[in-house]
Amino acid sequence: MGDETNTIILKSGEGRVYHCGTMKAVFKADEAETANKYSISEWWLEPNSGGPGAHQHEENDEVFYGIEGTTSVLVGDKWVNVDKGTFLRIPSKTIHDFANRTNKKSGILNFFIPGGFERNMPSIEKWFEDNK
Template identity: 80%
Template sequence: MEHKHNHTDKLLLKTGEGRTYQCGTMKAVFKADENETDNKYSISEWWLEPNSEGPGAHLHEENDEIFYGIEGTTSILVGDEWHNIEKGTFLRIPARTIHDFANKTNEKCGVLNFFIPGGFERNMPSIVKWFEENK
């Protein structure tokens, strides 16, 4: 993955800027990742089209995730309970916790995601390919 910055550079990205990955009805926009954060975290926006599913239930063995609502209402599964994450709502999901997210509304929704430690973005090319092959 090619980066213009490293962890000692200032990063300034405006609305819509970043490395974009289309995953079916989801779009991920990575704002900062391992090269730019010295592998301490990655930050991305996840946008879901109305009435659309997310990635499917999964867990991360060694990574905490933080979600922060930035637009609309995103439904996030944590364990066996769904939570509605509206603009301004904060949610931390510890490592090894089953989770998923979806948009169960008629409006576009988005969350800011912090993945701690970084490195998740390495998976994005294969995730995009999976969604292309499994439309």
């Protein structure tokens, strides 16, 4: 871990990896590197798999950017497809979820603003391990 003044260079697949059932999260930068301003992570979903479940964040905006395949994202009560290159901003207090409804792996880049979400990842990973 560094501080917010250090340059970060990570190659494909590098970062802090968390396995969450059929999802894999790869955290690229979080509170330690950004002074809690934001966290950035990739979320990879296996074909025909669900996401984390519908939820909302009281004080955090999220930005998603499609990096591979098509990820379906619930925003409020509507599902939208996030294809490679698609940008989606979800404001705080908005119910959301994501899933892969295709026969190919999908991936989205996530910006969580402000940061801090990554603190939950060890317990989230353990929950998925305990509830296979």
